[in-house]
Amino acid sequence: MLIMDLHIDNILKDLEKDDIQAYLLTQFTNVEYISNYKPTSFAFCIIKENPIIYASKMDMEIANKNSKIEVREFESFDVMLGELKNDGIKNLAIEPSLPYSTYEKFKDDFTISSKNYVDKQRMIKTPSEISNIEKATEIAQNAFVSLDILNRNDCENTVAFDLVKAMIENGASKESFDTIVTSGANSSLPHAVPQNKQLERPILIDWGAIYNGYCSDNTRTMVYSEFQHEIWDIVAEAHDKAIKSIKPGIKCCEVDKVARDIIEDYGYCDKFIHSTGHSLGLDIHETPGFSIRDETIIEKGMVITVEPGIYLEGEFGVRLEDTVSIDKQANIIGNLPLMIDE
Amino acid sequence: MLIMDLHIDNILKDLEKDDIQAYLLTQFTNVEYISNYKPTSFAFCIIKENPIIYASKMDMEIANKNSKIEVREFESFDVMLGELKNDGIKNLAIEPSLPYSTYEKFKDDFTISSKNYVDKQRMIKTPSEISNIEKATEIAQNAFVSLDILNRNDCENTVAFDLVKAMIENGASKESFDTIVTSGANSSLPHAVPQNKQLERPILIDWGAIYNGYCSDNTRTMVYSEFQHEIWDIVAEAHDKAIKSIKPGIKCCEVDKVARDIIEDYGYCDKFIHSTGHSLGLDIHETPGFSIRDETIIEKGMVITVEPGIYLEGEFGVRLEDTVSIDKQANIIGNLPLMIDE
Numbered sequence: 001m002l003i004m005d006l007h008i009d010n011i012l013k014d015l016e017k018d019d020i021q022a023y024l025l026t027q028f029t030n031v032e033y034i035s036n037y038k039p040t041s042f043a044f045c046i047i048k049e050n051p052i053i054y055a056s057k058m059d060m061e062i063a064n065k066n067s068k069i070e071v072r073e074f075e076s077f078d079v080m081l082g083e084l085k086n087d088g089i090k091n092l093a094i095e096p097s098l099p100y101s102t103y104e105k106f107k108d109d110f111t112i113s114s115k116n117y118v119d120k121q122r123m124i125k126t127p128s129e130i131s132n133i134e135k136a137t138e139i140a141q142n143a144f145v146s147l148d149i150l151n152r153n154d155c156e157n158t159v160a161f162d163l164v165k166a167m168i169e170n171g172a173s174k175e176s177f178d179t180i181v182t183s184g185a186n187s188s189l190p191h192a193v194p195q196n197k198q199l200e201r202p203i204l205i206d207w208g209a210i211y212n213g214y215c216s217d218n219t220r221t222m223v224y225s226e227f228q229h230e231i232w233d234i235v236a237e238a239h240d241k242a243i244k245s246i247k248p249g250i251k252c253c254e255v256d257k258v259a260r261d262i263i264e265d266y267g268y269c270d271k272f273i274h275s276t277g278h279s280l281g282l283d284i285h286e287t288p289g290f291s292i293r294d295e296t297i298i299e300k301g302m303v304i305t306v307e308p309g310i311y312l313e314g315e316f317g318v319r320l321e322d323t324v325s326i327d328k329q330a331n332i333i334g335n336l337p338l339m340i341d342e
Numbered sequence: 343m344l345i346m347d348l349h350i351d352n353i354l355k356d357l358e359k360d361d362i363q364a365y366l367l368t369q370f371t372n373v374e375y376i377s378n379y380k381p382t383s384f385a386f387c388i389i390k391e392n393p394i395i396y397a398s399k400m401d402m403e404i405a406n407k408n409s410k411i412e413v414r415e416f417e418s419f420d421v422m423l424g425e426l427k428n429d430g431i432k433n434l435a436i437e438p439s440l441p442y443s444t445y446e447k448f449k450d451d452f453t454i455s456s457k458n459y460v461d462k463q464r465m466i467k468t469p470s471e472i473s474n475i476e477k478a479t480e481i482a483q484n485a486f487v488s489l490d491i492l493n494r495n496d497c498e499n500t501v502a503f504d505l506v507k508a509m510i511e512n513g514a515s516k517e518s519f520d521t522i523v524t525s526g527a528n529s530s531l532p533h534a535v536p537q538n539k540q541l542e543r544p545i546l547i548d549w550g551a552i553y554n555g556y557c558s559d560n561t562r563t564m565v566y567s568e569f570q571h572e573i574w575d576i577v578a579e580a581h582d583k584a585i586k587s588i589k590p591g592i593k594c595c596e597v598d599k600v601a602r603d604i605i606e607d608y609g610y611c612d613k614f615i616h617s618t619g620h621s622l623g624l625d626i627h628e629t630p631g632f633s634i635r636d637e638t639i640i641e642k643g644m645v646i647t648v649e650p651g652i653y654l655e656g657e658f659g660v661r662l663e664d665t666v667s668i669d670k671q672a673n674i675i676g677n678l679p680l681m682i683d684e
Contacts, residue, residue, distance in 0.1 A: 057616070059533075099439045
């Protein structure tokens with residue numbers, strides 16, 4: 001309850017500073033972050049002096065049960081806009097992610113500005129949020145170990161399926177994203193879909209659990225040939241040195257540069273085709289991220305993945321990923337070894 | 343290939359009619375519908391005389407492999423906007439679902455209008471799309487039957503899990519939405535999350551498979567007490583009569599009214615807390631829907647669910663759902679009986 005009020009208080013301060021009267025939230029995890037009620041259908045959460053959520057009729061039972069702030073049933077845009085205008089609201093902030101069609105409903109009646117107040121607040125995790133992410137990671141890593149993947153001769157999609165099952169049996173509510181189990185040449189696709197085909201070598205697994213709403217995210221690649229080991233060593237060096245470089249006060253892009261420079265030194269810069277990492281929490285992808293262009297200053301309480309990779313089209317790919325929570329330095333969450341071997 | 347060109351040709355005709363030079367697509371299933379490439383990261387698909395997709399670096403391998411139209415690697419908004427301007431583009435249509443922050447990147451350089459050209463085209467399914475939905479339904483219904491749910495004494499989340507597994511073993515790529523297995527009082531929540539608790543009575547299951555990108559959707563409720571049977575009969579009557587009422591030429595809201603009037607006649611109108619149905623295809627929720635406000639005229643080739651329900655808070659809920667494809671009348675897809683008993 002205290003935390004919820006703090007979240008709203010912080011936004012009210014942001015609104016006052018920017019001379020804005022109200023803030024409209026529709027993204028499910030933002031509404032959950034503020035109210036503890038996660039919509040299953042649409043919802044309009046308005047942060048103002050007396051915050052309110054307009055929920056779908058079909059969500060009223062769950063919203064009344066979970067929400068820390070007042071909930072009213074959504075009847076129509078006309079009714080909702082009328083109530084906001086009666087409240088004296090003339091200018092309204094929206095989330096950057098708001099669909100254009102929803103923006104259109106509000107734009108004629110209010111002065112609109114796009115603000116990322118909630119995203120900004122969600123960057124810094126509370127101790128209880130971090131402990132949920134730690135628990136999600138523990139569940140996911142234990143499930144991975146229990147599968148004993150190197151001693152199986154299954155299809156990619158069977159292994160993916162069994163991994164999800166093991167996570168749920170270990171206490172996860174579900175997977176935090178579509179589990180990637182890919183092998184052989186397919187592993188050069190960063191977002192490969194598990195196929196109904198026997199595991200080849202190498203095997204790349206990218207997986208995570210959700211615990212109490214919070215996500216985990218890890219990747220391991222199990223390599224075999226000498227050349228695969230060579231590439232693995234480069235990615236591991238980028239992974240380790242990027243993590244060691246993380247500390248409050250430096251920019252996110254500086255961490256990306258540490259990983260990218262190492263991979264470049266070995267001649268594979270154009271084979272590292274994504275960012276070095278992303279924040280996670282209630283969503284699997286949050287801001288900030290360790291990317292070339294992200295100049296966000298790293299702060300204590302951020303939880304970000306580090307996942308360099310090298311992708312050789314037609315041959316194979318290697319990616320290694322851990323999630324770190326940032327205090328005076330970066331602490332790796334979980335304790336799964338980077339090298340998985342027999 | 344022919345179909346893909348037809349899809350693009352239809353949009354080019356829409357653009358010409360509205361005197362618009364280009365149409366920006368970013369919704370993954372819209373990009374897939376047009377190009378056969380489904381993004382795994384962001385992508386900007388521009389339909390114009392020479393259509394083009396700007397894809398993320400990490401998607402280039404898969405985009406080049408699958409796309410029917412030219413793919414270029416996205417470098418930056420500046421580069422992309424510059425190329426569009428060099429092409430002489432001055433006015434641009436966007437999807438209603440486009441995030442506000444993306445709209446902001448385009449709004450200063452182009453005259454923007456929001457258009458649902460692709461959504462409109464996706465309303466009418468081709469025979470091959472319908473056959474994918476039929477196959478997805480067959481997989482999902484066979485999986486349901488194979489579970490023999492009434493003779494199990496498992497937890498809700500175990501049953502949900504086994505149902506997904508059976509769908510994948512039957513050829514689904516994945517579930518088409520988070521499988522709902524809910525029982526006892528929880529069944530009064532339309533979007534209940536399966537719990538780690540023994541099945542109570544009644545049992546409500548809402549599930550679907552994805553086959554070749556296309557979704558299926560069904561709900562069955564297994565009732566026990568006399569009162570539960572009484573409610574089930576009302577919902578079944580609404581389900582059957584709504585389906586019988588469907589034909590090309592009438593409005594979607596008329597079908598909703600058939601179901602709603604029956605439930606109202608029995609005194610449960612305020613307990614039917616959602617629409618009567620939604621279209622499905624590449625997405626689980628598409629337009630049009632059988633809702634109070636949807637005045638879309640029903641046409642041959644539409645595929646829409648019919649899913650009336652009665653939800654008694656604190657007691658239980660009953661929902662019955664089939665998906666129909668519309669020809670001269672509505673044909674129920676699949677052959678699973680509505681009443682599931684021992």
